[in-house]
Amino acid sequence: MNAPLRRSGVVILVLFGLIFANLNWIQAYKADDYRTDPRNQRVQVAEYERPRGSIEAAGGVALAQNTETEGELKYQRVYPKKEIYAPILGYKPVDGAAVGIEAAENDILSGASDKLFADRLSDMFTGDSTGGGNIVLSINPRAQEVAWKQMTDNERGVTKGAAVAIDPATGAVQAMVSMPSYNPNPLANHDTAAARQAYDKLEADKDQPMLNRAVANTLPPGSVFKVIVSAAALEHNYNIGSELQAGSVYQEGGATIRNSEDEVCPGSTITLKKALTTSCNTAYSRLGVKLGRDVVIDTAKKWGFENEDLVVGDLESKKGLSVAASRTGAIANEDGSVDKAALAQSSLGQRDVRMTPLQGAMIAATVANNGSQMQPYLVQQQLDSDRRTIYTAKPKELREPIDSSVAKDLQEMMQSVVEEGTGKNARISGLTVGGKTGTAQNVAGADPHGWFVGYALDEDGKPVSAVCVMLENVPGGHASAEAARIAGLIMKAAAGQGGN
Numbered sequence: 001m002n003a004p005l006r007r008s009g010v011v012i013l014v015l016f017g018l019i020f021a022n023l024n025w026i027q028a029y030k031a032d033d034y035r036t037d038p039r040n041q042r043v044q045v046a047e048y049e050r051p052r053g054s055i056e057a058a059g060g061v062a063l064a065q066n067t068e069t070e071g072e073l074k075y076q077r078v079y080p081k082k083e084i085y086a087p088i089l090g091y092k093p094v095d096g097a098a099v100g101i102e103a104a105e106n107d108i109l110s111g112a113s114d115k116l117f118a119d120r121l122s123d124m125f126t127g128d129s130t131g132g133g134n135i136v137l138s139i140n141p142r143a144q145e146v147a148w149k150q151m152t153d154n155e156r157g158v159t160k161g162a163a164v165a166i167d168p169a170t171g172a173v174q175a176m177v178s179m180p181s182y183n184p185n186p187l188a189n190h191d192t193a194a195a196r197q198a199y200d201k202l203e204a205d206k207d208q209p210m211l212n213r214a215v216a217n218t219l220p221p222g223s224v225f226k227v228i229v230s231a232a233a234l235e236h237n238y239n240i241g242s243e244l245q246a247g248s249v250y251q252e253g254g255a256t257i258r259n260s261e262d263e264v265c266p267g268s269t270i271t272l273k274k275a276l277t278t279s280c281n282t283a284y285s286r287l288g289v290k291l292g293r294d295v296v297i298d299t300a301k302k303w304g305f306e307n308e309d310l311v312v313g314d315l316e317s318k319k320g321l322s323v324a325a326s327r328t329g330a331i332a333n334e335d336g337s338v339d340k341a342a343l344a345q346s347s348l349g350q351r352d353v354r355m356t357p358l359q360g361a362m363i364a365a366t367v368a369n370n371g372s373q374m375q376p377y378l379v380q381q382q383l384d385s386d387r388r389t390i391y392t393a394k395p396k397e398l399r400e401p402i403d404s405s406v407a408k409d410l411q412e413m414m415q416s417v418v419e420e421g422t423g424k425n426a427r428i429s430g431l432t433v434g435g436k437t438g439t440a441q442n443v444a445g446a447d448p449h450g451w452f453v454g455y456a457l458d459e460d461g462k463p464v465s466a467v468c469v470m471l472e473n474v475p476g477g478h479a480s481a482e483a484a485r486i487a488g489l490i491m492k493a494a495a496g497q498g499g500n
Helices: 003-036 041-047 106-110 114-126 141-152 192-204 222-234 272-278 281-291 293-303 340-346 357-368 404-420 479-494
Strands: 055-057 061-068 075-078 134-137 161-166 173-179 243-245 249-252 255-258 269-271 311-313 320-322 379-383 389-392 397-399 432-440 449-457 463-471
Touching: 106 134, 114 389, 141 161, 141 173, 141 463, 141 479, 161 357, 161 479, 173 479, 222 272, 222 281, 222 293, 222 357, 222 404, 222 432, 222 449, 243 281, 249 281, 249 340, 255 281, 255 340, 269 272, 272 281, 272 404, 281 293, 281 340, 293 340, 293 357, 357 404, 357 432, 357 449, 357 463, 404 432, 404 449, 432 479, 449 479, 463 479
Parallel strands: 055 134
Antiparallel strands: 055 061, 061 075, 134 379, 161 173, 161 463, 243 269, 249 255, 311 320, 379 389, 432 449, 449 463
């Protein structure tokens, strides 16, 4: 054989070898990826041969379910409550990954979980296509729908904001609203081109309707942060009757601190309790500087600030909605030394302090629960296709930021805010309510954000709900007053006292 033929033969053998190796690579290592790729039409058809499990609120209220179709894909995913629950549920598209609780609980909902092995084994013998398992959320439908109605029809015409309510004793999320929201039904359309068009429109919306502002957005909390500074003081030799320096103006470095109105704490001193009741800025700025940067930052961390690992969903799998970390900022000069001007402003929840509404609700819940902060969760139960319980949430303590004596002092102070101070709009007949308002300045020339965090106790002193309401860019002054009003109605609904 001459040299050219030998070279051609070697090339052909090498090519056959490469083809053989590639086939083995695909069969041995890539086959499963190709088989389960959501773009694989056969996978889509097989997935929709069985009904996906339902998602429900407490009491069996349907939030995600299926309808039968006459198309190639047998079942259509439907979200009957549309915008009200979308930030929690997310959606399940035909040709992509699910988001929200649809994603976190996909193994149960699709029937692929090992917990549902018995159902799949039964199907092998019967030939049936048993549906997926079902998810029951901790959401209280009355509280959720009151929160949605009051937020979207608020008295200030605000179009962006969030509200969260949780059970202080267990951590169960009772309500979670983000506005603006979106209708997830078009995103689950079997017409993938139409679904993509709906998604692109939402993604391009400058108001970010697909952003869950309750857990994924952080904003300056304003005077709500004074609860943290109060806790720091109570843990460092102050009591509710301790006299603080106040006055109408306080200057520290390049910062000039004034009160919201001239009549707020104009005297030279004020007690710690009265300072929180009236939201005295000058007293809290001075207090924060006196306590020191490390105390303020470390206290905030004890309450959950800087936590980058928090997820709200299923306590067992630790899957769910990721929560953005709340931050205090460094409160430091370029050389690392304490920036006292920043500390004075940060002690009012301004400067670089940022917080999620969920964190605000957890602050109020910790006070109500005598210092114990519970892990927040959304998944109350998992049920199999026959609605037999395969999992029930077992509440877990996340941390204990304060002891019960400090919690009792904070309760007295926060109840004074609602009874005599800036939080009167949150009062509820028959319940003891404590809270703290916050008005947060943001971009120069923009209206401030209005915050309220609070809790409600029943006649036996048992906590029934803790809430945070945040309204972005509230016009007309007293930005926190509307947040307090809405918070009171949400807690009232969570306590079972009616819808309005």
